[in-house]
Amino acid sequence: MQRAAPQTFDRVLSSMCTRPHPAARNAAERFLATNPGDPATYQTVAALEEDALAYLAEITGLETPHGYITSGGTEANIQAVRAARNYLARDDPNVVAPESIHFSFQKAADVLGVELRTVPVDDDYRADTDAVRAAVDSNTIVVAGVAGTTEFGRVDPIPELTDIAHDAGALMHVDAAWGGFVLPFTDHEWSFSHAPIDSMTIDPHKYGQAVVPAGGLLFRERDVLDALAIDTPYLESASQASLTGTRSGAGVASAAAAMRELWPTGYRDVYETQQANAEWLYEQLVARGYETVEPELPLVAAELPESEFESLRDLGWRISRTGSGELRIVCMPHVTRDSLRAFLSDLDSLSPVRN
Ligand SMILES: Cc1ncc(COP(=O)(O)O)c(C=O)c1O
Missing domain, CATH: 3.90.1150.10 (Aspartate Aminotransferase, domain 1)
Structure with missing residues (x-):
């Protein structure tokens, strides 16, 4: 049988993945057989994860990075909702988001037993803040906004959504999975430095030019990340916040390498x-x-x-x-x-x- 070859990117016009930067590809190959899910054994890649998080924090205006390199935007969004659910511990929790939200939130709602309330967008495909305000209540745990929507590349009014979230005692999550590596060069208000948002998804394996899988999840407060942690008795590290156990060291090393090479x-x-x-x-x-x-x-x-x-x-x-x-x-x-x-x-x- 002939050896299969991956497709070239010449005619790929709708994907949010791309050709990885050569430095990212090289780092991925070198760290293929490492597992950042076991940082006490794979210490070098664990240190590279800290580097990657420091870059992501700089890119997103976060002073102290708390988070980890996920398998992608889906895991990051699921985990942001899970962290809020565990941290706030509300009865019958719900998440309020514009209908332009990525379908990974439907997975989050399904897996976590949380209600997803999607509300209409305005004429320019952005979250309608009146509709979001009307949908939140005392059971809301997360208001989610998108900074770079999947379908139209729109940026929701993040500071206004953050006010609505916090007035309801909920956490504000920004999904910048795709937009996070282009928004720093625009005038948009989207980052931790523009509003007191609580968590963010930003994926190196999209515009960051890392190899797949490399997503990013960031929290402003350590306590919210810690709401994800479970004890890991047979490992030498005490607890684990990630959703997956064994994780891709290739993704982590490539994310660090791509950002070292390309930022800003x-x-x-x-x-x-x-x-x-x-x-x-x-x-x-x-x-x-x-x-x-x-x-x-x-x-x-x-x-x-x-x-x-x-x-x-x-x-x-x-x-x-x-x-x-x-x-x-x-x-x-x-x-x-x-x-x-x-x-x-x-x-x-x-x-x-x-x-
Ligand atoms: C805004 C946004 N969030 C989340 C995701 C999901 O990311 P992934 O496919 O890496 O799980 C995507 C994917 O395109 C996206 O555009």
């Missing part, structure tokens, strides 16, 4: 290139008559007839749609202006009437 200049360069690509693509689609959502971050959504979408997939373009059917193009670090030109050229060949 490399990430800024990528952001500027990809924001320019997204704005260019937006203009190109508008000029062709497609209803297109203006990119706030490097993500473009546009209405595209089903037949054109299917034909582009048949031509090998790895594209996907939002829940409401729009084509979404995520300008990840591997996306080039040439690949977008080739995509548009294929699109034009399918819809000559528009030209």
